[in-house]
Amino acid sequence: MRDVSSRREAERLSLVRRIKDKLFLVILVVLSMAAFLPLFHIVASILYYGGWTLLRGGLSFLVDTPPSPLSSNLGGIGPALVGSAVLVFLTVILGLPLSFMAAVFTVEYPNTLVARVTKLVCRSFTEIPTVLIGVLSYTLVVIPMGRFSALAGAVALAIVMVPYSYTYMEESLASIPRTYREAAYSLGLTRPRAVFSVFTRIARRGILTGVLIGLAKAAGETAPLLFTIGGLRHAYFNGPDHPVGAIPLLIYEFALTPYRVYREVAWGAALVLIAIYLVIFVVLRRTVREVRM
Amino acid sequence: MSYAVEVENLRVRIGGFEVLRDLTFKVPENTIFTVMGPSGSGKSTLLRVINRLIDLIPEAEVSGRVVVLGRDVFKADPYRLRTRIGMVFQTPNPFPHLSIYENVALGPKLNGLVKSKKELDNLVRWALEKAMLWEEVKDKLDVPPLGLSGGQQQRLCIARALAMRPELLLLDEPTANVDPINARKIEDVLISFRREGGVTIMMVTHSPPQASRVSDYIAFIYMGQLVEVGPADQVFVNPRNKLTERFLRGEVS
Numbered sequence: 126m127r128d129v130s131s132r133r134e135a136e137r138l139s140l141v142r143r144i145k146d147k148l149f150l151v152i153l154v155v156l157s158m159a160a161f162l163p164l165f166h167i168v169a170s171i172l173y174y175g176g177w178t179l180l181r182g183g184l185s186f187l188v189d190t191p192p193s194p195l196s197s198n199l200g201g202i203g204p205a206l207v208g209s210a211v212l213v214f215l216t217v218i219l220g221l222p223l224s225f226m227a228a229v230f231t232v233e234y235p236n237t238l239v240a241r242v243t244k245l246v247c248r249s250f251t252e253i254p255t256v257l258i259g260v261l262s263y264t265l266v267v268i269p270m271g272r273f274s275a276l277a278g279a280v281a282l283a284i285v286m287v288p289y290s291y292t293y294m295e296e297s298l299a300s301i302p303r304t305y306r307e308a309a310y311s312l313g314l315t316r317p318r319a320v321f322s323v324f325t326r327i328a329r330r331g332i333l334t335g336v337l338i339g340l341a342k343a344a345g346e347t348a349p350l351l352f353t354i355g356g357l358r359h360a361y362f363n364g365p366d367h368p369v370g371a372i373p374l375l376i377y378e379f380a381l382t383p384y385r386v387y388r389e390v391a392w393g394a395a396l397v398l399i400a401i402y403l404v405i406f407v408v409l410r411r412t413v414r415e416v417r418m
Numbered sequence: 419m420s421y422a423v424e425v426e427n428l429r430v431r432i433g434g435f436e437v438l439r440d441l442t443f444k445v446p447e448n449t450i451f452t453v454m455g456p457s458g459s460g461k462s463t464l465l466r467v468i469n470r471l472i473d474l475i476p477e478a479e480v481s482g483r484v485v486v487l488g489r490d491v492f493k494a495d496p497y498r499l500r501t502r503i504g505m506v507f508q509t510p511n512p513f514p515h516l517s518i519y520e521n522v523a524l525g526p527k528l529n530g531l532v533k534s535k536k537e538l539d540n541l542v543r544w545a546l547e548k549a550m551l552w553e554e555v556k557d558k559l560d561v562p563p564l565g566l567s568g569g570q571q572q573r574l575c576i577a578r579a580l581a582m583r584p585e586l587l588l589l590d591e592p593t594a595n596v597d598p599i600n601a602r603k604i605e606d607v608l609i610s611f612r613r614e615g616g617v618t619i620m621m622v623t624h625s626p627p628q629a630s631r632v633s634d635y636i637a638f639i640y641m642g643q644l645v646e647v648g649p650a651d652q653v654f655v656n657p658r659n660k661l662t663e664r665f666l667r668g669e670v671s
């Protein structure tokens with residue numbers, strides 16, 4: 126008798142366990158769907174609406190100037206695309222060497238005052254609202270120069286970007302095991318040689334991630350541009366010290382208008398922006414292999 | 419007799435802890451000199467003073483006099499000094515981002531020790547042969563070293579050090595993470611390399627049998643202090659100190 130009852134008890138328990146297990150699984154799936162859905166929604170709508178725009182506009186959408194508000198002609202985002210390319214280029218030139226050298230310095234001389242301050246400033250700058258950085262660049266660059274410019278935008282973008290790039294680069298350099306550092310120095314390598322011929326190459330994947338994050342920030346940030354680049358809709362490029370357009374800014378401005386054709390252009394621009402991200406990421410990730418340790 | 423290493427009243431403190439206390443000894447040239455002692459007795463730190471890798475530990479305080487290859491190490495340029503001193507570490511640490519060939523070639527190339535690719539090729543082959551690794555890797559010189567076994571990786575690290583043509587070779591428990599067969603091979607590498615002359619080998623180990631197999635001279639360090647130093651036969655057959663005797667019998671660890 127006892128045998129039977131204890132077996133029943135065990136069966137009952139195992140049933141409860143199985144139900145709990147299934148329930149838990151369902152909850153997990155539902156929650157992760159909930160987290161994933163907004164992202165899916167964003168990407169899907171951009172693909173859908175942006176796709177229609179690109180189909181209608183064709184390649185000339187990437188080249189032409191934007192339409193007038195009530196025109197039936199779609200026009201294009203040529204100036205904004207050129208402006209974004211210029212901004213990314215200038216930002217990378219300003220920001221990446223700075224992030225990289227700062228990362229190398231703080232890892233190699235961690236106990237110096239400069240290193241500690243650098244680390245602290247970079248950590249806190251990732252938290253500052255980027256619109257404030259736009260205002261900062263407005264004060265530092267736009268007002269003295271007397272006009273909006275690509276340069277002012279690049280300065281703002283670089284200030285936004287450096288802490289992110291720096292953090293990735295610093296962490297990947299700092300995580301190189303000490304035994305490799307000792308090995309490099311035991312061969313008589315001077316510090317610059319050890320850093321540039323050994324350490325940065327071991328950490329290349331992390332440094333690359335820093336570069337990618339930097340590029341993404343430079344290409345996608347909108348707020349730092351509000352007070353800095355001025356916008357340039359119908360001309361392409363007049364020089365780095367003149368106003369330029371930018372894709373994120375164009376999306377922001379056009380999406381807020383009531384004009385149908387502007388919204389179509391904004392959707393198309395969003396798709397182009399995402400496509401640019403994708404290309405950069407895929408190409409760089411494929412070309413730089415991770416160092417297994 | 420001339421000496422490759424002369425240590426006088428060496429003291430090292432790291433973070434308030436006395437790692438080495440008043441060491442004094444000399445390492446005769448062209449010999450294998452083994453520093454023996456239980457784990458944590460300061461042996462590795464001693465090696466790192468000799469090639470100034472101790473500089474990487476900013477909180478280390480060092481005092482005393484250490485003369486290596488005729489130069490006072492604390493007055494010498496550490497980078498120049500290290501080009502004459504090779505080092506092999508406790509954990510095999512070939513550079514993971516380089517191929518087998520590049521691991522061996524890196525030191526000579528970056529220090530400008532070779533003039534041509536041909537010369538570098540020959541040097542790499544020579545070093546790999548000396549480390550008894552050439553036959554095992556000659557067909558895969560351009561693959562990363564992580565596919566090699568631990569023992570092969572360690573011999574690669576020895577080749578990397580030998581390629582610099584060091585006058586002094588430091589080994590920090592080179593067989594601690596290596597299987598017994600590879601450990602024997604590494605011992606053979608050291609003995610045959612010593613026989614050719616022109617190099618002094620200073621090895622750290624906590625294994626008395628290993629010390630007895632390879633050493634000409636032995637120093638026994640315990641808790642950062644030098645207990646005994648002398649020719650290997652004498653230390654093994656006739657230890658002067660009770661503590662040495664007990665360590666050799668495996669009673670101290």
